[in-house]
Amino acid sequence: xxxxxxxxxxxxxxxxxxxxxxxxxxxxxxxxxxxxxxxxxxxxxxxxxxxxxxxxxxxxxxxxxxxxxxxxxxxxxxxxxxxxxxxxxxxxxxxxxxxxxxxxxxxxxxxxxxxxxxxxxxxxxxxxxxxxxxxxxxxxxxxxxxxxxxxxxxxxxxxxxxxxxxxxxxxxxxxxxxxxxxxxxxxxxxxxxxxxxxxxxxxxxxxxxxxxxxxxxxxxxxxxxxxxxxxxxxxxxxxxxxxxxxxxxxxxxxxxxxxxxxxxxxxxxxxxxxxxxxxxxxxxxxxxxxxxxxxxxxxxxxxxxxxxxxxxxxxxxxxxxxxxxxxxxxxxxxxxxxxxxxxxxxxxxxxxxxxxxxxxxxxxxxxxxxxxxxxxxxxxxxxxxxxxxxxxxxxxxxxxxxxxxxxxxxxxxxxxxxxxxxxxxxxxxxxxxxxxxxxxxxxxxxxxxxxxxxxxxxxxxxxxxxxxxxxxxxxxxxxx
Ligand code: GLA
Numbered sequence: 146x147x148x149x150x151x152x153x154x155x156x157x158x159x160x161x162x163x164x165x166x167x168x169x170x171x172x173x174x175x176x177x178x179x180x181x182x183x184x185x186x187x188x189x190x191x192x193x194x195x196x197x198x199x200x201x202x203x204x205x206x207x208x209x210x211x212x213x214x215x216x217x218x219x220x221x222x223x224x225x226x227x228x229x230x231x232x233x234x235x236x237x238x239x240x241x242x243x244x245x246x247x248x249x250x251x252x253x254x255x256x257x258x259x260x261x262x263x264x265x266x267x268x269x270x271x272x273x274x275x276x277x278x279x280x281x282x283x284x285x286x287x288x289x290x291x292x293x294x295x296x297x298x299x300x301x302x303x304x305x306x307x308x309x310x311x312x313x314x315x316x317x318x319x320x321x322x323x324x325x326x327x328x329x330x331x332x333x334x335x336x337x338x339x340x341x342x343x344x345x346x347x348x349x350x351x352x353x354x355x356x357x358x359x360x361x362x363x364x365x366x367x368x369x370x371x372x373x374x375x376x377x378x379x380x381x382x383x384x385x386x387x388x389x390x391x392x393x394x395x396x397x398x399x400x401x402x403x404x405x406x407x408x409x410x411x412x413x414x415x416x417x418x419x420x421x422x423x424x425x426x427x428x429x430x431x432x433x434x435x436x437x438x439x440x441x442x443x444x445x446x447x448x449x450x451x452x453x454x455x456x457x458x459x460x461x462x463x464x465x466x467x468x469x470x471x472x473x474x475x476x477x478x479x480x481x482x483x484x485x486x487x488x489x490x491x492x493x494x495x496x497x498x499x500x501x502x503x504x505x506x507x508x509x510x511x512x513x514x515x516x517x518x519x520x521x522x523x524x525x526x527x528x529x530x531x532x533x534x535x536x537x538x539x540x541x542x543x544x545x546x547x548x549x550x551x552x553x554x555x556x557x558x559x560x561x562x563x564x565x566x567x568x569x570x571x572x573x574x575x576x577x578x579x580x581x582x583x584x585x586x587x588x589x590x591x592x593x594x595x596x597x598x599x600x601x602x603x604x605x606x607x608x609x610x611x612x613x614x615x616x617x618x619x620x621x622x623x624x625x
Contacts, residue, residue, distance in 0.1 A: 146332060147201030147239050148624050150194045157183045157190070166204070166623045172371050173617040174231055185307060186235055192251060192305045193237035200303075203332060206235040207324035207620035209310035209317045210365035211397060211576045212567045213374055213527070214534050215512040217542055219359025220418050222440030223509030224378045226516065227361055228389070228616040229369030230397070232311070234321040238304035240333035245301040246326070248278050252307065262286060262299045268353065272406040276354045277322035284323075284350020285330050288338065302333045311609060313403040315566070315573025320362030323351050324620045332622045340367050340619070341382040355411045355484045357418040358569075369619040376516045380438075387516060389616055390524045394579045398556060398591055399610040400548040401600060402572030412489065413571050417542065419489055421505060422480045424498040427468055428454055439505050448506050455502055459495025497543075504541035508534060528563025528578045535565035544570025552595050559583075559590035584613065 156164050166186075170179045186204055193202050208229035215225035241247070244262040258275030260266060264286065266279045286296045306325070310318040327347055331337060338346065344367045348360035364377050364384070373386040389395070404410060425439050431454040436442060442451045462481075466473040481489040511530045518526035535553050539545035549566045552575050556564035561577035568574065579587045591611060596602045 146335070146624070147203045150190050150200075150202045150237075153190050153202060153204065153624075154187055157187045159183070164623075169618065169621070169623070173615060175615060178231070182231075185309070186237075188251065189235060189237040189305050189307055192249070193239070193303075196249065196305060197239060197303055200239045202237050202239050203622055203624045204235065204237055205304075205325055205328050205332070205620070205622045206233045207321040207328065207366050208233040208369065208617055209321050210362060210369070211316065211395065211574070211614060212361065212365075213395075213576065214515050214531055214565070215361075215508060216534065216538050216566070216568075216570065217359075217417055217544070218440070218505055218509045218512065219361040219377075219379055220357065220438075221359075221421050221505045221509070222380050222438035223443060223505060224376050224512045225359075225361040225365075226374055226376050226512050227365040227369075228374045229365050229619055230310075230316070230614040231617045232309050232316065232614075233617075234306060234308040234310060234318065234325045236304040236306040236325055236329060238302050238329045238333070241301040241303055243301055244297070244299055246278060246282055246330070247301070247303045248275060248326075249303075249305045250274070250307065251305065255306075262296050262301055264290065264296045271355060271408050271411070274322065277319050277351070278326040280350050280353035281323045281326035281347065282330060283353055284346055285327055285338075287350075288346055289336070299330070300333050302329055304329055309609070311399055311574075313405050313573070314399050315404060315568025315570070316397070317362040317366065317568065319354070319406070320347070320351060321366050321620075323347050324363055324366045328620055328622050341384070343367060344382050345379075352484060354406070355408070355415075357415045357484075365619075367619045369617065371618045372616050374519070374616060376512065385516065387519050390519065390522070392581050393524055393562075394581055394584045394613040395616075396556075396561075396577045396579050396584070396587065396591075396611070396613050397567075397574050398552055398577065398595065399574045400546070400552050400572055401610065402546055402548045404569060404572040410571065411483075414569055415483065415489060416492065417501065417544070419481050420496050420498060420501045423460070423465055423476075423496055424455065424502045426480065427460070427465060427498060428502075430469055431455075439502060440509060443506060443509055451502065451506075452499075455499040457499045459497050461495055462491045465496070500541040500543075504537045508537060524578070525562055528561070531563030531565045531576075531578060532557070538566055538570060542570070546570075546572055548572070548599075549575060551599055552591075555591055555594045555599070556587075559587045559594070561587065579613075
């Protein structure tokens with residue numbers, strides 16, 4: 146596997162015939178950023194050469210994503226509408242003769258990590274970057290073990306990695322790491338799994354790190370197409386690509402509130418899937434229908450019946466236990482478990498089943514309407530739906546924060562046709578839809594009003610926190 150490092154470097158520098166790698170750069174990066182991207186990939190190859198002189202090498206990349214609309218719908222079986230962006234996690238890598246995965250990062254904030262491909266890989270402490278590699282490896286090994294191939298038959302790999310997706314910012318740097326390591330491990334062992342199947346497998350595999358997320362991030366990183374947004378449906382994964390409208394920019398603005406990967410942050414996220422599972426259980430009993438996920442109630446009539454069946458006040462575990470005819474301990478065990486086996490406690494303000502249900506169902510509907518709007522060339526309608534989505538994320542799903550609300554307000558004031566938080570929430574980025582002719586004025590206004598006035602940051606280079614994003618093609622491995 147792999148090619149000579151010198152040849153790969155020449156290709157990155159533009160020498161020789163046009164290659165898949167060069168085409169990728171020209172199709173997916175704005176002209177001004179192509180050289181920079183090639184330099185970044187070259188640095189990975191050079192560092193790899195120093196680590197494993199003479200070894201043939203390959204390059205892999207997995208992009209981050211923004212989500213236009215459809216937040217916290219995926220694990221409920223309702224669609225999302227993301228696209229991969231030209232910020233990625235990339236690696237130069239080669240197989241090893243043994244079963245060790247050795248991950249080096251150009252950024253010293255991420256110390257080297259090494260682990261053995263074992264049927265049951267023990268995690269590092271919560272939040273460690275190596276856990277995303279372990280999640281991928283464990284998921285891939287499990288997949289093949291079910292098909293009769295044991296972990297002991299797998300080759301490990303050496304990889305030198307670098308990411309330019311802002312971390313803990315809701316742009317899915319963690320899932321990019323899961324996707325990257327999975328692709329490298331597959332290639333190092335001459336194996337393949339079709340994209341949609343791999344996306345679903347890696348969504349489950351990422352639960353290893355403690356989040357109970359859905360499948361949006363892995364699917365967006367793997368299946369995206371240049372210049373397109375993807376409506377993604379789940380169970381099973383299906384994608385509908387739609388060209389992004391001409392004459393508009395999609396601008397990421399980082400609130401600079403980090404959604405760090407602490408146990409408390411995992412709990413904030415996981416509370417939502419738990420509330421959704423509880424709402425589905427209560428509705429299953431009250432409506433007497435065999436639904437599995439809240440998404441099974443999409444459709445006007447069943448949705449209205451469901452809304453009437455839930456009261457607006459929060460629920461206690463005792464009340465839910467009464468409705469389901471089960472002991473409170475059984476409710477905790479069935480619906481509220483964390484990955485480490487401990488139980489997510491009843492929140493002091495109760496489980497908010499009604500507002501969560503409303504958000505999920507209405508948000509799923511907004512995704513369908515956004516797709517129809519883009520297909521009909523009605524871009525302002527997408528903007529209105531994005532605005533409504535933010536309000537719902539703030540008021541019903543409670544995943545916004547004062548900084549995100551301020552930033553969204555400023556982006557709208559600066560001329561955005563729509564602006565909302567993107568990703569899991571609790572900090573991270575906003576995505577704004579901006580007419581191209583307003584872009585410069587928009588960027589000037591946001592940099593002054595949010596970064597200088599609101600956050601009181603000294604003026605400086607904002608290109609990694611406030612930038613228009615390109616919709617790029619999904620993750621891949623190159624050997625030339
Ligand atoms: C995180 C999860 C996704 C999705 C979003 C919210 O990014 O990984 O599966 O639930 O939050 O839409």
